[in-house]
Amino acid sequence: MxxxxxxxxxxxxxxxxxxxxxxxxxxxxxxxxxxxxxxxxxxxxxxxxxxxxxxxxxxxxxxxxxxxxxxxxxxxxxxxxxxxxxxxxxxxxxxxxxxxxxxxxxxxxxxxxxxxxxxxxxxxxxxxxxxxxxxxxxxxxxxxxxxxxxxxxxxxxxxxxxxxxxxxxxxxxxxxxxxxxxxxxxxxxxxxxxxxxxxxxxxxxxxxxxxxxxxxxxxxxxxxxxxxxxxxxxxxxxxxxxxxxxxxxxxxxxxxxxxxxxxxxxxxxxxxxxxxxWACMYPKSESQADGVLQKELRGERLHDIYRAWQSKEWWDSFRMTPLFIHRDVLSKSFEREVLATSNYSESRPLLVIFHDPPDARGLPHARTSKLELHNVWVTDVAKSYVEWAVQNDFAVIDVNLPKHVTEENEDETYADPDESSSRSNTTFELATYLWENYIEVHESTHVFLLGIGDAYLGLINLLSNQESCTDRITFLISFVAETPLNRIRRPADEDEVARWFYQHSLIFVARKHGLWDRDRKPRKKFGRLVESAYDDLNEMLVGHREQVMRLLEQETEEWRLAQPLESQIGR
Ligand SMILES: [Zn+2]
Structure with missing residues (x-):
């Protein structure tokens, strides 16, 4: 050759x-x-x-x-x-x-x-x-x-x-x-x-x-x-x-x-x-079911069942009902993703919460990996925020962001969470839809956006793309564990927007977040950042709840004092 x-x-x-x-x-x-x-x-x-x-x-x-x-x-x-x-x-x-x-x-x-x-x-x-x-x-x-x-x-x-x-x-x-x-x-x-x-x-x-x-x-x-x-x-x-x-x-x-x-x-x-x-390897499924039997026994993902139950429970507790959201792609994971109190269009403070599904911790059976329901615990911290807001006469829109979108006839396999970028995009789409159809057109006296986890970037995108947001939004509150921080991008009035953002935001950032590794003080363009003592989003939500509620109270004080006396006594 x-x-x-x-x-x-x-x-x-x-x-x-x-x-x-x-x-x-x-x-x-x-x-x-x-x-x-x-x-x-x-x-x-x-x-x-x-x-x-x-x-x-x-x-x-x-x-x-x-x-x-x-x-x-x-x-x-x-x-x-x-x-x-x-x-x-x-x-x-x-x-x-x-x-x-x-x-x-x-x-x-x-x-x-x-x-x-x-x-x-x-x-x-x-x-x-x-x-x-x-x-x-x-x-x-x-x-x-x-x-x-x-x-x-x-x-x-x-x-x-x-x-x-x-x-x-x-x-x-x-x-x-x-x-x-x-x-x-x-x-x-x-x-x-x-x-x-x-x-x-x-x-x-x-x-x-x-x-x-x-x-x-x-x-x-x-x-x-x-x-x-x-x-x-x-x-x-x-x-x-x-x-x-x-x-x-x-x-x-x-x-x-x-x-x-x-x-x-x-x-x-x-x-x-x-x-x-391999006989030595566990957990394994003990099922001998063939195709037909498997179809008969196919289960539902618990996050769908939980949201269905929650929408009933929140109707009983807070009189919240699903808001209609137009979607091109429908999945049962989205059916009840947005719940709202009936007074969302009234002239009163509005709190919009974007959060992950509740956390479930379970102890699986060692051999079969089955999670029996008595060994599963569900923690729903977002609920305590909704409860507080309803008790204080706020209107509430609650948005649940499924970590995985269940597809039709999906197999019972382990599903990784959807990409964090696609979840912030979902937040952005939903937030824009809510903004245009349910928030901007109504007369809320105050609008508070609360974004937890991946939702944070979606809300920043909303602020970058909807100019009217900065006129109407009272405060953006966020809890961030791993998501990289971002600024509002509006090239036309960058400095002004950055100033607004710093004055109208409260962003709790987990202790382990890469941001705190750097020597320099974080830039103001990322909003008002608070270093949390916690790493876990749920722990952060509990740990900083008082602080958030005090902020909501202070910001709406004038409105509350202006309410007729009987409604103040009623609380
Ligand atoms: Zn090699």
Whole structure:
């Protein structure tokens, strides 16, 4: 092959560079993996590490990619199965390279005797190899169903604690149940601390502990094959720690074993999708229902049931009824999202609250994950604000923002909350609709907007887009935990709007919010900010309730004093 031909091939491939010795190097690399694995299976050595390049785990049957030409570990696994059919029937390939080993998954996707487990950064399919092939839903097919386990991190920055958690809760239980005859580690070191491509922080001790755990399988028959890794120092230190462990040295002490929030969520998500394939893994559904029975038993999401109950309860307590909201897309999650007292059009103060559904905390059954209703508690803090406002003769419009919009005939699966940006857009649309149809046209003496959580940005958008807001709104009150802060954007009169905002807002910001990390005092354009002593939105709502009520009282004092005496005595 000429240089020119090689360049053409490289240019038409995905992340491939080739020179005149590439073919020979790739063969040597695959051969190295074969020999390392064969020697272990044959019992010539206890375990082995193959220091080989080019790597292999991205190479698919007919397609080189990601610096890979031949899929070294796949070839080695097959050779061992063929040469030692009784000694080496089942193989575990554990891939801790920071990228998903699409080639390995492809090769054994329908094979019940090769268990592939990959721990990698996935970022919703936006990290190399940039497909959804590495997500947790790909569990193998046909006879290989359940023999493919992806542990896809949603972000970079993963640490020893995350890898340990994945090992202790997923990798080791599954691997022990599978009972391999040989363990091959696809050992990329690009999740190592210091690798700028992987941007994760696995330490040499972390790699040593993972190796140590894997050595308890397959009577210690472990072969380690190098894959990716882009910081030579990190590779060297990590590979040395792995090799020392293989040679019998105990792993070093770990500096930290605390997982990140993303790690905990990913591990739980993977367990939910793998539990049905592994006897050792819980919680799992005990249902034997087929399609027809499943349809019969399909449940309703509790947030829909709760809002339906709430609208009845709030009618009884506060005489609140649903306001008509025109919607192009209808879902039962939206049916009763806006409730109002009947006096919303009268000349009196109006409080409009945008809030999340109430918080439910439950203790699920350990084995079935069923939440029995006596073990579920519902906390609805927004209600105490409504109660106070109604008692003080305010008109109230209450807007519930579902965290997830239930679709027709939806399966009973775990639903992540809708994107926070889409929830602030929903708030913006709803707030604009309410503003144009129910607030601006009426004669409220005061208008208070109260936005909780994701609703905050939607209300800022409303103020940016509706000029009349600044004339009519008395105060914008918000509770913000994680949402980034924003200013009102009206280029024509920026300074004036910023001044108005500072004088007419009270924004409680959680203690953990990134805003407080900076040294500089927060800019006034973000409104009047108050650092809360709490992190949780509900705790903030309770903790600052007095302060908010005092503000509402002060702002409406003149109006209250001007009311006929009997109505004042009546309170
Ligand atoms: Zn890699």
């Amino acid at each position: 000429t240089n020119e031909e090689r360049e053409i091939i490289a240019a038409n491939s995905d992340s491939i560079y080739a020179h005149q010795f590439t073919y020979r190097c790739a063969k040597l690399s695959a051969g190295g993996a074969i020999e390392a694995c064969r020697a272990v299976v044959a019992g010539q050595v206890k375990n082995s590490i193959a220091v080989i390049r080019p790597p292999g785990h991205h190479a698919e049957p007919y397609q080189a990619g990601g610096f890979c030409f031949f899929n070294n570990v796949c070839i080695a696994a097959r050779v061992c199965q063929k040469d030692f059919p009784t000694k080496c029937r089942k193989v575990l390939i554990l891939d801790w390279d920071v990228h998903h080993g699409n080639g390995v998954q492809r090769a054994f996707y329908e094979d019940p005797n090769v268990l592939y487990i990959s721990i990698h950064v996935h970022r919703g399919g936006r990290f190399y190899p940039c497909t959804n092939y590495g997500d947790h839903k790909h569990c193998g097919s046909g006879p290989g169903e359940g023999k493919n386990v992806n542990i896809p991190w949603p972000c970079h920055g993963m640490k020893d604690g995350d890898y340990l958690l994945a090992f202790q809760q997923i990798v080791m239980p599954i691997a022990q149940e599978f009972g391999p005859d040989l363990v091959i580690i696809s050992a990329g070191f690009d999740a190592a601390d210091g690798d700028e491509l992987g941007q994760c922080h696995v330490t040499p001790a972390g790699y040593a502990h993972m190796t140590h755990m894997l050595m308890s399988l397959a009577k210690g028959k472990v072969a380690v094959c190098l894959e990716g890794g882009y910081n030579l120092r990190s590779i060297a230190k990590s590979a040395l720690a792995v090799t020392r462990t293989l040679m019998g040295e105990p792993p070093d002490r770990l500096f930290s074993t605390e997982p990140t929030a993303a790690g905990v969520e990913t591990v739980q998500m993977v367990i939910r999708s793998q539990a049905k394939y």
